[in-house]
Amino acid sequence: MRSDHVRLFQTLPHACGYFAERTAQNLVIDPASPQLDQLYGAALERGFRRAGGHLYFPHCASCHACTPCRIDIAQFAPDRSQRRCMKRNADLQVIESMAGYSTERYDLYERYLRHRHPGGGMDEADASDFRRFLTAPWSPTLFLEFRLGPRLLGVAVTDVCLNGLSAVYTFFDPEEHARSLGTYAILQQVELARRRGLPWIYLGFWIKGHPKMDYKRRFRPLQIRTSEGWADLP
Incomplete structure (x- = not known):
């Protein structure tokens, strides 16, 4: 999975699901990509996670607690x-x-x-x-x-x-x-x-x-x- 072949988006800050006092942001592989099924294994290897139709990775500016x-x-x-x-x-x-x-x-x-x-x-x-x-x-x-x-x-x-x-x-x-x-x-x-x-x-x-x-x-x-x-x- 190479960044020049796959578009990544960053979400807006949202409430963290693990720490009530923090906000979180994710990197998300382009959910409109027709190759998500082919990208999935490589994404797992790089620490991404699936939720619904999205493959995401936590990308928070001041917190790195989430460890694949x-x-x-x-x-x-x-x-x-x-x-x-x-x-x-x-x-x-x-x-x-x-x-x-x-x-x-x-x-x-x-x-x-x-x-x-x-x-x-x-x-x-x-x-x-x-x-x-x-x-x-x-x-x-x-x-x-x-x-x-x-x-x-x-x-x-x-x-x-x-x-x-x-x-x-x-x-x-x-x-x-x-x-x-x-x-x-x-x-x-x-x-x-x-x-x-x-x-x-x-x-x-x-x-x-x-x-x-x-x-x-x-x-x-x-x-x-x-x-x-x-x-x-x-």
């Missing part, structure tokens, strides 16, 4: 807590499904947002928000569904690229918090990457010490992208 990170599949081994998580959810069926809207998925998504993001605007998402945020016409997306019998407990929205998986978003039944379904979703994506012979899972951004983002350091060996390229997180 990825799991090294060949080297990853679950720790004791992660092994317990897998055992705790051994009764679930994991189904690779086509991405897209359904009433069942949307109802679960809505309940998850109401519980996790009350009063923040996201908890008012409608069906069009579901489609616009989680999928894009050009994205190689599948939904990993976690079911207890016929009941849908969680969905991991996963993009499957030639150079790895991108863990886009996970939503699950907030009443099933004891199952640690967020951790389980990442572990199942590790298994998916292994089945498909893919070397990386791109987890988006790690923020050191952030209560909602620091959990990613538990998936070791975790690599972070620095100004000099990818390196293992100490």
Whole structure:
């Protein structure tokens, strides 16, 4: 991906989703480009992230907290807590499904947002928000569904690229918090990457010490992208 071949736009300052007192800006690859599907893998390698039909990278003047990170599949081994998580959810069926809207998925998504993001605007998402945020016409997306019998407990929205998986978003039944379904979703994506012979899972951004983002350091060996390229997180 070369800047002379791909147009980049910078967004206007907007409220930061991680620090209430800060503003943020992103670099966005031209969303009208007909080559977004071909650019996606290279964009992941350079630390970009997909949200809906946009590929973006944080580009804030006074903050550099958002650090792209990825799991090294060949080297990853679950720790004791992660092994317990897998055992705790051994009764679930994991189904690779086509991405897209359904009433069942949307109802679960809505309940998850109401519980996790009350009063923040996201908890008012409608069906069009579901489609616009989680999928894009050009994205190689599948939904990993976690079911207890016929009941849908969680969905991991996963993009499957030639150079790895991108863990886009996970939503699950907030009443099933004891199952640690967020951790389980990442572990199942590790298994998916292994089945498909893919070397990386791109987890988006790690923020050191952030209560909602620091959990990613538990998936070791975790690599972070620095100004000099990818390196293992100490």
